[in-house]
Amino acid sequence: MKYRRVLTAFFAVYIIGLSFIPFIHNSLLARERWIGYGMGAYQFQSQRYFVVFNDPYDGSSKPHILVNPSFAPAARISLLEFSDWTSWVDEYNLFGEYNVTMRVSEQVLNVTYTRPDFIIQKLVQVLPDSVSVTLKSDRVFKAHIELWKWVMTEVNGISIRDTPKPRPIPTTKLIEFTFEEDRPQSLGHGSIALSAITGEIKIWPHEKGFNKISIDIVNTNMTLTVSGSIEAIGIPSVPWSYSGLPYVLPIVAISLVLGYVLVEKYGRTLKSRLSGRSS
Numbered sequence: 217m218k219y220r221r222v223l224t225a226f227f228a229v230y231i232i233g234l235s236f237i238p239f240i241h242n243s244l245l246a247r248e249r250w251i252g253y254g255m256g257a258y259q260f261q262s263q264r265y266f267v268v269f270n271d272p273y274d275g276s277s278k279p280h281i282l283v284n285p286s287f288a289p290a291a292r293i294s295l296l297e298f299s300d301w302t303s304w305v306d307e308y309n310l311f312g313e314y315n316v317t318m319r320v321s322e323q324v325l326n327v328t329y330t331r332p333d334f335i336i337q338k339l340v341q342v343l344p345d346s347v348s349v350t351l352k353s354d355r356v357f358k359a360h361i362e363l364w365k366w367v368m369t370e371v372n373g374i375s376i377r378d379t380p381k382p383r384p385i386p387t388t389k390l391i392e393f394t395f396e397e398d399r400p401q402s403l404g405h406g407s408i409a410l411s412a413i414t415g416e417i418k419i420w421p422h423e424k425g426f427n428k429i430s431i432d433i434v435n436t437n438m439t440l441t442v443s444g445s446i447e448a449i450g451i452p453s454v455p456w457s458y459s460g461l462p463y464v465l466p467i468v469a470i471s472l473v474l475g476y477v478l479v480e481k482y483g484r485t486l487k488s489r490l491s492g493r494s495s
Contacts (some may be wrong), residue, residue: 232469250320250419258318258325260342266292267342269318275301275311277363278327279340281347285446288400294365295406295444298349302362303335305329305351344401346443350411351435359433359439363408367425368393375421382387382420389413391429411439 225340257271264284270277278300282292300311308314314329325340336357339350351359369375371393372385385391391408407430415432422428431440 231473232466240289249323250325256304257315258320260325262342262344264345265295265342267347268329269340272316275299278310279325279347279349281442281444282290283374283404283431283444283446285400285448286403287446287448291446293361293397293402293404295404296408296442298361299364303360303428305357305359306334346441348439348441350437350439351433352438352464354436355367356434356436359389359438361431361433363429363431363440365393365395365406365429366428367422367427368395368406368419368429369425370394371419371426371429376421376425379426381421382418384416384418387413392419393429395425397446403447403449404444405447406442409441409443411437411441429488435453447471472475 220412248260250260252258255271255273258269260267266282266284267279268277268282269279269482271341276297276299278298281295283295285291285293300309303310305314310329310330314331315329317330319326320466323341327338327340329338334353334355334357336351339348339352341348341350352359353363361441372388372391374385389410389412391410393406395404396402397404410431412435416430416435417432418430419426420428420430439454
């Protein structure tokens with residue numbers, strides 16, 4: 217009986233201890249900051265967004281922005297991906313023809329692209345309600361930036377029915393798009409705000425929607441501010457946020473452990489009474 221009590225106490229402490237891991241992670245390790253998780257790879261978790269910037273050997277996810285839906289905070293639905301594979305600055309491919317270095321400073325991921333006669337920086341900052349990606353240099357640059365999403369059902373009110381082939385859209389400082397998700401079934405909204413009027417903006421159709429937006433830039437500084445939201449289809453809105461998860465888990469674990477202890481104690485008491493009556 218003594219060993220059983222010790223074993224029960226061990227598992228109770230173990231379960232409660234595990235439930236505090238998300239709280240410790242949020243408090244000590246991931247207080248909304250960039251965290252390196254591989255060679256030159258970083259990630260940032262906030263209440264609303266999860267942002268990944270991949271290693272130097274992968275030209276995609278530079279960065280990849282995902283949304284944490286309020287009704288399913290662990291779902292991480294893809295919002296928009298910046299691709300270095302298919303982006304150029306001054307006619308040179310960002311992935312294959314620039315040397316890249318990265319550093320983190322004051323919540324900003326600073327990515328520096330270098331050629332013998334030219335340097336351009338990409339600054340990625342996760343804000344409470346958006347993610348900003350800034351390209352800047354000490355001289356005017358000509359850039360072709362491609363943003364990927366599988367797939368957008370509409371871009372600035374234009375649907376795939378209206379656009380069977382790639383087409384430019386009217387000059388604007390705000391690009392808005394919608395998309396649908398199957399798991400979980402939901403409707404997404406996204407926007408890209410540009411800090412200045414730019415060159416040609418083109419949308420590219422793919423099967424049931426658009427999978428790419430290309431933006432041509434001629435400037436010394438351009439910021440693309442990306443934001444998005446996810447709305448559940450057929451599910452009532454629940455007042456829940458990712459930030460509450462680390463606090464709920466310990467309460468649930470402690471309640472379960474206390475419930476188990478009480479049930480076990482009641483079972484022992486009942487067994488003793490029945491044994492006493494039978495004797």
